[in-house]
Amino acid sequence: MILDPEQRRRLFGDPSARLGFALVTLVALAALVGPWLVGDPNASHFGLPRRPSGAPPGPSLAHPLGLDPLYRDVLARLLHGGRISLSIATGATALASVLGVGLGLLAGYYHGTRRRLVDDAVMRLVDVALAFPYLILITAIGVALDRADALTIALILGLTSWTGIARVVRAKALAVKRQDYVAASRALGATSGRIVLSHLLPTVAPVVLVIGSQAIGQMILAEAVLSYLTVGIDPPSASWGRMLHEAEG
Secondary structure (H helix, E strand, O other): OOOOOOHHHHHHHOOHHHHHHHHHHHHHHHHHHHHOOOOOOOEEEOOOOOOOOOOOOOOOOOOOEEEOOOOEEEHHHHHHHHHHHHHHHHHHHHHHHHHHHHHHHHHHEEEEEEEHHHHHHHHHHHHHHHOOHHHHHHHHHHHHHHOHHHHHHHHHHHHHHOOOHHHHHHHEEEEEEEHHHHHHHHHOOOHHHHHHHHHHHHHHHHHHHHHHHHHHHHHHHHHHHHHHHHHHHHHHOOOOOHHHHHOOO
């Protein structure tokens, strides 16, 4: 279990925690279920009249949030864009977590041993990656690729976001590796793989869970930035960032 009964009681006993959990659940449900309840996000309704100001039709019963400049339903695009953003963020976070945990555990376990070159190589790679401003880096990659789908964006974000996780996991693994029970396990003949899987990995799992929950929000923002700069999801696919870009006028 990630949280014991006492931790769950304290977490869900906090009103602000319950409110935050409810809001996150609502957004996730809207992104997952909402697209089934609305129409085609790419359908244009050119038969509807413009407003007196010349702007596209405003909110109505048929289109609660109105239409965009191409006469597409804003609510439908908002919900479909949420599903795309949530899918990309979840996939990218999972990829970054797997890479960060794996490399961080290797670096921490081999630190100070005859195979310390593994630790040195991983940490120098982390240092080089962290030397680049994150948003500039992913934007440059997006521009280089020119056109991208959801899978490509998820790979870009995941492959450039594991460094922070690796650094935290390495620090945690270094602390756990020095514990007496790990030394006793090694003295009893446990292999390196068994020590990593049985002792190090369960200890770092709660930390990775916290980092991953924060990373999902950061991934959604990063995907929106790419789409806003027109180097993210290709049109006409709905995306929150591209919706902002298209509505800028």
